Amino acid sequence: MTRIAVVGGGVAGFGVALSVGDDAEVTVFERTERVGGRAATHERDDCVYDVGANYVKSDDERVSRVIRDLDDGLVETEGPVWTFDADGEISEGRDEETPKWTFRDGIGTLGKRLCEASDATVRTDTRISGLRRDEAWYVEDADGGEYGPWDALVLTPPAPITASLLDLAEWEGDVRRELREHVGHVPYRPILTVALHYSFEIERPYYALVNADKDHEVGWLSRESCKPGHVPDGESLLVVQMAPDWSASRYEDDDFDIATDVADRTADLLSKHPLAAPDWYDVIRWRDALPNGGADKNVLRQGAASDLFFAGDWVAGEGRVHRALASGLETGDDLRD
Structure with a gap:
């Protein structure tokens, strides 16, 4: 079965896992103790x-359907x-x-419900600090632990963090440099x-x-x-x-x-x-x-040739939780295709 690593346990990451469904084995890496990202409650x-x-909220029927299905509470x-x-x-x-x-x-329940519905494997308290591309993808955490191989990798953290991961990635080629520069310019x-x-x-x-x-x-x-x-x-x-x-x-x-x-x-x-x-x-x-804006999806699509994908509100171009979820669902569609 196809193995997919998703960096970032926000709603975008679980949108990817939901969309892929049973077609792949998905592992989500989240640097904090909780999932959900900015969908947070105190x-x-x-x-x-x-x-x-x-x-x-959403005028996107697919997103609305996903939310309504999480009707407990x-x-x-x-x-x-x-x-x-x-x-x-x-x-x-x-x-x-x-x-x-x-x-x-509270809205923090959203991340938990999406996590449960996605059936993904989740590793919290795991800050991914390194990426390596060989014949497959490998990710490394801040303690030096390496995970892989992965058939595909999805990056969902905010653009500045994603750009840093690309900057340090062991992955030669002009595509990495172009992606890093482009993502790094998302304000x-x-x-x-x-x-x-x-x-x-x-x-x-x-x-x-x-x-x-x-x-x-x-x-x-x-x-x-x-x-x-x-x-x-x-x-x-x-x-x-x-x-x-x-x-x-x-x-x-x-x-x-x-x-x-x-x-x-x-x-x-x-x-x-x-x-x-x-x-x-x-x-x-x-x-x-x-x-403040979004990335050019045509530039981001260059990563697909190396099984690298992106999702998040900065990919959607709007800082709204439903846009982040929609972005994850769309990226999951791209992976499945």
Whole structure:
């Protein structure tokens, strides 16, 4: 049976495994203890809150079908997404007919469910640091362990990490150099996300606010109480994603300073002074959070002649979890073909 190695245990990696199905033996290598990538959830004081992807939705019927099949604990986020501008002026958004899915236990459940559905072999806490191409592919972890041979290799980490792996790969030829240069030029931006908890309810006619003109320090703000099972009655928890430039300038700052500034800006945006003093906070750093653009798929396809494939939001060209999943499914189709 064909043996496939997938580097990266995010939704794209499991999309590959799902699409390939029983046609191959798939092993997924994930550098952290958990799968799912930016589909991540934290828990504290009976609160469940999504700190990366806020939800998953799609107008792609195939992606929607995959998500609906993971129906154990699947819930819909209640309320629309409104917008605000650089001056903090809030406006109604457009009505959304597409469901915004998460799980009662948080969006982090998505990676677990996809992992279970894919039936792939998963090696967590395994950071792949080296690649070697002989007659087949071999991968090496940070401790010097080597795995292989593999008939095909799929790289799904963020573009900067993928470029580093290609740069160090033991694989001679112009294709490696061209792929490394091209992938290395896909721009990524960091994001600081801050969760703010309050012992009182925050009533608003919307689930979330998004900065439409990209000219405010706050990029996105959401109310976790709009997700069934996430926040106890009588409490509120806001998840605030800061703009990329602000995040980059404050990335190394102390958590307290970041949270204090974010709480002040949140209070100003929502015109509610008590929001400047949350009961507790949680600061999450995403260094390679979102791509500013995508790779040229025609360039990436050059790797197929050497059984090398790519998947992820940077391949799709949009930093959305459903785009990453769609990219994985499409790459799995290419492998199967």
